[in-house]
Amino acid sequence: MTDNSLRSVTVERTGTGQFVATNTRGGTVGFGTGSGPDGEAGFTPVELLLAAIGGCTAVDVDVATSRHAEPTRFSVAVSGNKINDEHGNRMTDLTVTFSVTFPDGEGAERARAIVPRAVKTSHDRLCTVSRTIEIGTPVTAIVEEA
Known part of the structure; x- marks a missing residue:
């Protein structure tokens, strides 16, 4: 590291x-x-987690598309179900839904075409947040002596 x-x-x-x-x-x-x-x-911390998941891919998609055209709408909805089972409290069924539109004009067609690929690339390789969650990374909790 x-x-x-x-x-x-x-x-x-x-x-x-x-x-x-x-x-x-x-x-x-x-x-x-x-x-x-x-x-x-x-x-809440869970809502911040959802925002981080959506925000991470949103940044990647925005960088890839906005160089071609400025979006007229760029919205990301992130949802999931909070459950308590034998593994404790956790989120399941996480879904990230993009709604991105571009005006007519130069570069807009290219920007529209990039969105699906940019979302997939972010999800599969670039977004540190969702990649960490999907792969599963141990979290170590330490209590320092006062």
Whole structure:
């Protein structure tokens, strides 16, 4: 592994059931139990996982298509079922659905033709998030002594 391969975030508690994740570039995203102390509709960790799955392939598809034409609609719906079975809590039946349209004009036909191949290539090889989930990677949990 090289120094360039390491990815990390820090998660800090901000209140009861509320957290903020910070990346190495200083970006932040808040999440928690889904309803904060003021009743806001924040993201849960599962919803962030779904967003990461869809977002990873969305970035790949956008890079491949937008150089030919700017989309008029670019939407990705990600869903799955949360279950509890002999393996514990987990998500099943994960589905990523792309809805991308381009205006008429130069490059639009090429961009439309690229979408299916770009989605497949991202899913099969490029998207680190969905590839990690599908292949299955062990997660090690460590508790440091205070």
